[in-house]
Amino acid sequence: MIDLSCKYLGLKLKNPLVVGSSGLTSSVEKLKAIDKMDPGAIVLKSIFEEQIKYEADKFLQSDHPGMTSWNEAFQGIVNKTEFYYDEAFDYLTSYAKEHTLNQYLGLIAEAKKVISVPVIASINCSTRYDWQYFAKRIQDAGADALELNVYLLPSDFEKNGIDNENVYFDIIKEVKKYITIPVSLKTGYYFSSVAQTLLRLSETGISGLTLFNRPYNPxxxxxxxxxxxxxxxxxxxxxxxxxxxxxxxxxxxxxxxxASTGIHNHETVIKQLLAGADAVQLVSVFYKQHPHTFDIIPVIIRGMEEWMIRHKFNSISDFKGMLSRKNVQNPASYERVQFLRLFSSIE
Ligand SMILES: Cc1cc2nc3c(=O)[nH]c(=O)nc-3n(C[C@H](O)[C@H](O)[C@H](O)COP(=O)(O)O)c2cc1C
Structure with missing residues (x-):
């Protein structure tokens, strides 16, 4: 009997396939369709900082027609001294947060009623300020865990590596003050020392790292x-x-x-588990089905089971991490020396 169950972020999953955050996880209807295919867990579409500003826009346009952008509207309010600056700021931001968040909280609460697998909420952020408010409400709405997608492109010439890295640590520290559900960090790889920074991040009390964000590229x-x-x-x-x-x-x-990015079939899932991943996240593979369906999930699961039977593995723990750098006989295969060997052998 093949057992695909595993633990991820302290949650018991029936298999390691996590449907990653995207527009496909943004409504209860879509979540139900995913749930029917029996994934291990689902990460909801992120709530973005930009959405908060958008909500404030809508508010301002209804109350202040003619103003077109949050900044313009906000500036207009400040200039007209309708409000004292700080009051206006507080008012707008608290309205915007509340309104956007209410929809998101509704999605979490509804998902928790109808979805059988763990529901992981997601916040996409790039600044260290004021996120505890969202995190606490998300926990109260019933999310099983929270993935923080810190999308920070270190393109500011004024900031050095430490400035940029501190943003990650500060966000985690703030969020962890307010919630007890597991927190994972979905991150990019723009660190001056990837291994050390990810190690230090893993020591902050987070339960998981999602490797990696697939950055938008121009x-x-x-x-x-x-x-x-x-x-x-x-x-x-x-x-x-x-x-x-x-x-x-x-x-x-x-x-x-x-593990995240480019995972489209059972072979890649198995490779990531052999490398040591506790779970894998899939997104593009669903978008590539027309119409966007999720029946590739049982196909991948069958492929994994057949492979496990062929290799006489009964459970994920029988082979997870078997080919991680720590466990392979030739750890250099993941390092520069392999590059030297391979490239110098090609004429
Ligand atoms: C249309 C679309 C929307 C996405 N929206 C989000 C999002 O809201 N939050 C997030 O963390 N990642 C988002 N992502 C990124 C995916 O979660 C994932 O990290 C990325 O697509 C790489 O995985 P893949 O190769 O399986 O697609 C989105 C991706 C796509 C294609």
């Missing part, structure tokens, strides 16, 4: 001379970057690891 249209967005969806060959870091970090850091 492209350039050479005929129209425009900057555009490059591929929004991953391809199935994009998994090796996270595979390397999962393998390097597994067994070394102090929290769980969810």
């Amino acid at each position: 492209d350039i249209e050479i005929e129209t001379l425009h900057v555009s967005a490059s591929n929004m969806f991953s391809t199935e060959s994009e998994y090796s970057h996270s595979l390397r870091w999962v393998a390097l970090l597994a067994g070394k850091i102090k929290c769980d690891i969810a």
Whole structure:
């Protein structure tokens, strides 16, 4: 009897397939369709800082027609001295947070009623200020865990590596003050010392790291001379970057690891588990089905089971981390020396 159950963020999952955060996890109807396919857990669409501003926009446009942007509206209010600056700021931001959050809280509460698997809420943020408010309410709404997607592109010439890295630590510290549900951090890899920074982050009391964010990348249209967005969806060959870091970090850091990006089939799921991932997150693979369906989940599960039977593994723990850097005979295979060997052998 094959047992795919596992533990992730302290939650018991029936399998390690986590449906990652995206527009596909933004409504109860979609969540129900996902749940029917029996994943291990679902991460809800993130609530974004930008959404908060958008909500404030809507509020201002209804009460202050003619104003078009949050900043403009806010500036207008300040200039007209309708409110004293601080009061206006507090009023707007608390209104905006409340309104956006209420919808999000409704989604969590409803999901918890109808979804059988753990529901992980998500906040996408890039600043260290004022997030505890959201986190506490999200916990109260019933979320099983919270994934913090800290999307920080270190492109500010005024900030050094420590300034940028401190943002991650400060966000976690603030959020952890207010909630007791497990917190995971979905992060990028723009750190001056990836291994050490991720190790230190894992020691902050978070329960998991999701490796990695797939950053939005720009492209350039050479005929129209425009900057555009490059591929929004991953391809199935994009998994090796996270595979390397999962393998390097597994067994070394102090929290769980969810592998993310380019995981489209059972082979890649197995590779990530062999490298040491506790769970995997999938998104693009669902978008690539037309219409967007989730029946690839049972297909992946069957593929995993068949592979486990062939290799005489009964449970995930029989092989998880077997090929992490810590456990392989030749740890250099994940390091620079492999590059030297491979590239110098090609004429
Ligand atoms: C349309 C779309 C919307 C997304 N929205 C979110 C989001 O709200 N929050 C988040 O953390 N990640 C979001 N992501 C990123 C995914 O969760 C995931 O990290 C990324 O797509 C890489 O995984 P994949 O290769 O399986 O697609 C989104 C991705 C796509 C394609």
